[in-house]
Amino acid sequence: MQAHFDTFASVLANPVINTDSYKASHFVQYPPEATGMFSYVESRGGRYDRTVFFGLQMLAKEYLCRPVTAQMIDESKCFFSAHGEPFNEADWRYIVEQYDGYLPVRIRAVPEGSVVPTHNVLMTVECDDPRVFWIASYIESMLLRLWYPITVATQSWHLRKTIGRYLRKTSDDLSQLPFKLHDFGARGVSSAESAAIGGAAHLVSFMGSDTVLGVMAANRFYHASMAAYSVPAAEHSTITSWGREREADAYRNMLAQFGKPGAIVSVVSDSYDLFAALDMWGGELKQAVLESGAMLVIRPDSGEPVEIVMKTVRALDAAFGSTLNSRGRRVLKTVRVIQGDGVDEASIEAILATLDDAGYAADNVTFGMGGALLQRVDRDTQRFAMKCSAIRLGDTWTGVRKAPVTDSGKRSKMGRLTLLRNRRTGEYRTAALPLAWEDRMLERDWEDALETVYENGKLCVDVTLDAIRERAHADEV
Structure with missing residues (x-):
């Protein structure tokens, strides 16, 4: 059967x-005398030296709070x-x-949105019921999938740092930072669940997304009324369906449908010849753009990203003009550029640096990131692992560890563990329980950074996306 x-x-x-x-x-x-088990999750290093913890509440609500x-x-x-x-x-x-x-486990974790250096405990899982102690390891596969939202949130956080650095250098308007990297990743992920989980993780650092499932997940699991926003935008089918001879009519229709004062209208413009389209926008369509009162966003969708963005910005500057801000950088009037092709960490940095070198502010470009945002990561991007570090034999807890002579990088931690945070400096460090006398500084400079999130079917923490964002970006204040 x-x-x-x-x-x-x-x-x-x-x-x-x-x-x-x-x-x-x-x-x-x-061992037959085993009566309890303790495991932990950490990032053992990887692409980034700090990780942004996110996704446990979403996982717990979806999988652990159902009997x-x-x-x-x-x-x-x-x-x-x-x-x-x-x-x-x-x-x-x-x-x-x-x-x-309900699963009889206790899960403690650093608060979501915390930015923690790698090689530290992020989460612990413990079961002290002698009959089913093994459950702490049985759910490893489920729990360790947290690597995905953590890694996406971590990558987006670091990208926000890069974009923010150029905004602070070249722009008078830092309020636009949360909208400078738009999620285009829905079609490029392996599943609808990935779109929801990864899409929500991106929203720890940004507020622009076309990944509907990710926005809905953030709304549902983290009490957001609306976690992210989008704007009317053309795709190639809505342009090419008019035929090449009526390309200008397709653009006029976008302005007629969505070009209202204060609105943003995004139009992909490389269906045939980007440079001919730019001539149209700056020529026969210019007056319609100006009269609409909208902000027109041109999307070049092919070619070498740095070169194409620079040529597009220069063409729009020649047609619509620009103003000089207090940083001595030019800001386009009425128009902007969104680059959504070939966007990754390297191209974002290169585009922003090239614009800066040419005297243009970061205001002029927004990025849309797809496969590189939600799909081009894996568990080894931040080298995530969940390991058993202590076993209770009878009444006594004993530390255990993996220590392969063939790869010291896979050596695991030992003991019942927690994460300490320095109240004054914000420094983190992992410590074993019970704390040794020299580590017992909780009353002075150090505090326990882990909190009980889930215990025996009960969700003990229910944080909002707003609180997570505030924690993740506290250093920007």
């Missing part, structure tokens, strides 16, 4: 099978029996009977 699941969503909603196959056999592999049911156990038993793995039916029934189906 094969297990039957009504929908793909029902598979994801069942924590009994939301794991790796070999985990099903682990309950008999631990395991008898039906889930029945379906899982069918699956694992046919799959070639043993199934610990008795203990899963015990969880249903003893804990109403």
Whole structure:
């Protein structure tokens, strides 16, 4: 008999099978005297030296705050029996009977939005029920997927730093920073769930997105009334459907439909010949643009990014003019550029540097980032790992660790761990529990930076996106 699941969503909603196959056999592999388990999650380094913690609340609400049911156990038993793995039916029934189906684990984590140097504990998972202590490791596969929202949030945070640096150098208007990197990634990810999770993570640092599922996830899981915004924008089909001979009419229609005073209208303009289109915008269409009262945003969508942005800005400057700001940089009148092709960390820096060198403010360009934002990351981008660091044998906690001689970079931490934060300097450091006498500075300079987020089915923290953003960007104030 094969297990039957009504929908793909029902598979994801069942924590009994939301794991790796070999985990099903682990309950008999631990020492017989084991009565408790403690694990932790960290970034062991990677592309960035600091990580932005985000996504646990979303994961907990979606997966951990729903109880395991008898039906889930029945379906899982069918699956694992046919799959070639043993199934610990008795203990899963015990969880249903003893804990109403909620997982008996305590999860502590640094508050979401915290910016923590790598090689530090970000989250701990503990189960001290002697019968089902193994559950702390069983849910590793589910929990470690936090690498994805953390990595996306981390990358976006660092990109915000790059863009912010150029804004501070070249612009009089820093309020535009949250809208300078727009999420174009929905079609480039591997699943709708990835779009939702990664799209929400990007919104820790920015407020522009076309990834609807990401905005909805941020709204739903983090109490945002509207987490991000978008504007009417053309795609190639809405231009090419008019035919090349009526290209100018297609552009006029965009202005007629959306060109209102104070509005923003984005028009892709490379369907045929970007430079011919720029001539149209600065020639026969110029008066219509000016009379609309809207901000026209031109999207060049092909060519070498740095060169194309620079040529587009210069052409628009020649047609519409620019003003000189207090930083001695030129700001285009009435028009802007959004670059959405070939955008990644390197091209953003290169485009902004080239504009600066040419005397143009960062105001003139906004970026749209797709695959590089939500898909071109993996668990090794920040080298995420979740490891068991302590096991309770009888009544005594014992530190354990992985220490392969073939790769010292994979050496794990040992003991029941926490993260300390210095009240004065903001410095973080990982420490083992119980704290040694020389580490017991909680009453003076140091405080415990971890908080209990989830315990035995109860969500203990329910933070807003606004609070997360404030924490992530506190150093900008």
